[in-house]
Amino acid sequence: MKTALRAYLTKPQTIVALVVALMALTIFVVCWMTAYDGVSDRTDRLKIAVVNEDGEFGNQLIEQFRESLPFEIITPSAEDARTELERRKVHLIMTIPSEFGSSLTTPNAKATIHFTVNQSNPQMTRSVMDSVVARITQQLKDHTTQQGIQSVLEQMKMPEEQAGQTSQALLSKVEAQTETLHPIQGMHNQMLPMMLVLGSFVGAMLMAMNLQQVTLTIGSALSARQHFAARVVLNVGGAIIISIVGSTLIYALGGQMESGFLLFWLFSMLMLLTFMFFAQLFLLLLGMAGMFINMMMLSLQLVTSGTIVPREVLSGFFKSLGQYLPATYAVDGLFNLAFGGIHTWDDAAILFLILVISAALGFILIQLRMKKQPAAIEVQTAVSQETVTN
Numbered sequence: 001m002k003t004a005l006r007a008y009l010t011k012p013q014t015i016v017a018l019v020v021a022l023m024a025l026t027i028f029v030v031c032w033m034t035a036y037d038g039v040s041d042r043t044d045r046l047k048i049a050v051v052n053e054d055g056e057f058g059n060q061l062i063e064q065f066r067e068s069l070p071f072e073i074i075t076p077s078a079e080d081a082r083t084e085l086e087r088r089k090v091h092l093i094m095t096i097p098s099e100f101g102s103s104l105t106t107p108n109a110k111a112t113i114h115f116t117v118n119q120s121n122p123q124m125t126r127s128v129m130d131s132v133v134a135r136i137t138q139q140l141k142d143h144t145t146q147q148g149i150q151s152v153l154e155q156m157k158m159p160e161e162q163a164g165q166t167s168q169a170l171l172s173k174v175e176a177q178t179e180t181l182h183p184i185q186g187m188h189n190q191m192l193p194m195m196l197v198l199g200s201f202v203g204a205m206l207m208a209m210n211l212q213q214v215t216l217t218i219g220s221a222l223s224a225r226q227h228f229a230a231r232v233v234l235n236v237g238g239a240i241i242i243s244i245v246g247s248t249l250i251y252a253l254g255g256q257m258e259s260g261f262l263l264f265w266l267f268s269m270l271m272l273l274t275f276m277f278f279a280q281l282f283l284l285l286l287g288m289a290g291m292f293i294n295m296m297m298l299s300l301q302l303v304t305s306g307t308i309v310p311r312e313v314l315s316g317f318f319k320s321l322g323q324y325l326p327a328t329y330a331v332d333g334l335f336n337l338a339f340g341g342i343h344t345w346d347d348a349a350i351l352f353l354i355l356v357i358s359a360a361l362g363f364i365l366i367q368l369r370m371k372k373q374p375a376a377i378e379v380q381t382a383v384s385q386e387t388v389t390n
């Protein structure tokens with residue numbers, strides 16, 4: 001046993017394996033613990049759009065909500081509010097109907113307030129907004145709201161005592177009606193964007209690592225242009241085959257594809273191809289040590305892309321960083337294509353831009369590496385010949 005252990009420990013690959021395992025855990029722990037620190041305290045950055053159709057009475061309610069709810073409340077038009085909800089810039093729409101105030105004073109009438117939620121969002125957003133709907137509904141029945149209703153009734157020249165009795169009786173008439181956009185069917189579908197991003201980037205990392213080893217093995221037997229052309233063909237071919245296999249499996253296993261199979265597959269292929277060229281950059285720049293950077297990129301993209309928690313609740317540094325990483329736009333597009341949403345072409349265009357920039361930088365880096373390699377080979381050859389002569 002001692003002999004076997006000594007044999008392993010004398011090999012540099014064993015030390016490298018231990019260092020890789022240690023670095024992987026360290027990178028993930030540091031990135032996730034720092035990125036998600038204080039997330040629960042920043043839920044006040046989520047937005048609620050209130051569409052007021054009931055004039056002064058609605059304005060009274062909006063002011064009360066602004067004082068009591070720890071969220072940003074805006075008052076856009078109904079059309080703008082729905083567009084922003086589809087784009088995930090707003091996280092809940094509350095509509096105060098035109099008859100809401102009058103329903104409170106009409107016998108046997110229900111005062112219904114309308115909510116619209118978009119389930120095509122991270123799980124945290126859905127959970128927070130579900131609790132907000134319940135909280136607002138309850139708040140319409142609590143003492144603060146009762147005083148607001150009583151004040152309005154008094155302004156309508158109703159005696160103070162009668163206004164108080166009426167407001168107490170009317171509170172039981174308030175009910176909520178919720179409209180759900182783009183419902184997600186089951187936890188397996190909710191986790192679909194994260195699973196695709198994680199699997200795609202890990203696959204891209206491993207493919208880039210192995211292609212880098214092949215490049216080093218072949219060396220100057222091929223020119224830089226030939227090396228790069230071979231990588232392009234292998235990356236494109238691999239992205240086409242891998243994405244169609246993955247999309248087919250998702251479809252067969254009950255995955256949602258609201259936009260249809262074709263668009264989902266094409267976007268998955270673009271995402272995977274972007275990841276492949278993005279991941280190879282760090283290997284071309286730093287050699288095999290670039291895998292540590294790729295590990296960091298994997299962790300950073302998972303926490304900043306909005307697949308687990310909404311980007312709005314991240315700290316300023318991580319929120320800004322996410323704007324420059326491809327997974328942010330991949331996740332947004334996957335939410336749109338899998339569950340429903342708008343402006344997917346914007347996400348596809350940014351992914352394509354990152355792909356082009358990564359490919360261009362990769363070509364430059366491989367040119368620089370190939371220029372250095374022949375010189376190293378010539379030196380090694382000269383030393384070998386001198387040794388043979390002596």
